[in-house]
Amino acid sequence: AQSVTQPDIHITVSEGASLELRCNYSYGATPYLFWYVQSPGQGLQLLLKYFSGDTLVQGIKGFEAEFKRSQSSFNLRKPSVHWSDAAEYFCAVNAGKSTFGDGTTLTVKP
Amino acid sequence: EAQVTQNPRYLITVTGKKLTVTCSQNMNHEYMSWYRQDPGLGLRQIYYSMNVEVTDKGDVPEGYKVSRKEKRNFPLILESPSPNQTSLYFCASGREEAGGRYNEQFFGPGTRLTVL
Numbered sequence: 001a002q003s004v005t006q007p008d009i010h011i012t013v014s015e016g017a018s019l020e021l022r023c024n025y026s027y028g029a030t031p032y033l034f035w036y037v038q039s040p041g042q043g044l045q046l047l048l049k050y051f052s053g054d055t056l057v058q059g060i061k062g063f064e065a066e067f068k069r070s071q072s073s074f075n076l077r078k079p080s081v082h083w084s085d086a087a088e089y090f091c092a093v094n095a096g097k098s099t100f101g102d103g104t105t106l107t108v109k110p
Numbered sequence: 111e112a113q114v115t116q117n118p119r120y121l122i123t124v125t126g127k128k129l130t131v132t133c134s135q136n137m138n139h140e141y142m143s144w145y146r147q148d149p150g151l152g153l154r155q156i157y158y159s160m161n162v163e164v165t166d167k168g169d170v171p172e173g174y175k176v177s178r179k180e181k182r183n184f185p186l187i188l189e190s191p192s193p194n195q196t197s198l199y200f201c202a203s204g205r206e207e208a209g210g211r212y213n214e215q216f217f218g219p220g221t222r223l224t225v226l
Contacts, residue, residue, distance in 0.1 A: 009150075032211045043200065043217040044153075051207070090152060094204070094212045096160055097168060098143055102152040 006101035023091030114218035133201030
């Protein structure tokens with residue numbers, strides 16, 4: 001059975017600091033992996049996705065993620081966080097049956 | 111404008127009173143799905159559909175029904191709602207890719223349901 005784990009429920013970073021959100025997955029083959037962001041009271045928006053090829057993928061708003069097959073990970077990174085990045089972030093795998101992690105809430109300190 | 115629409119956006123009802131939440135997409139996507147979101151539990155898939163007349167259970171299907179008679183519509187039916195179905199519900203759609211996998215999902219704005 002597929003699964004997605006986001007080990008960090010809540011992360012706080014200072015504005016301008018770097019960010020890494022962790023995601024581990026379990027899936028029988030190479031999955032399609034996604035990161036979504038949800039601002040308070042809003043729906044979900046795609047940040048980036050990995051299908052195949054280059055393991056470092058770029059997304060919107062300056063985010064990137066690296067797929068590491070050996071570690072079954074797909075961690076999300078941003079070099080310099082902005083106050084507007086405060087939101088909840090979800091990692092997901094979709095093979096028809098779709099599985100989301102429980103989410104990581106990001107707080108940005110001024 | 112490409113979008114997924116849900117109606118109603120807010121609904122307060124009582125236990126046992128049948129209700130339907132509609133979902134429609136205008137992107138000609140094969141894949142549609144329903145999720146519920148509860149604090150600390152992320153998004154949990156209720157049902158999904160890979161195409162017309164094809165539906166399958168997600169992780170939390172109990173107490174819900176769906177149908178996919180047309181490609182654009184995927185209504186969620188609660189035949190006898192109970193208070194534990196109070197939640198935020200999202201509909202989503204996506205395009206099918208090769209190998210039976212699915213591209214990014216486009217989400218509706220959500221329906222906040224309260225069952226008293």
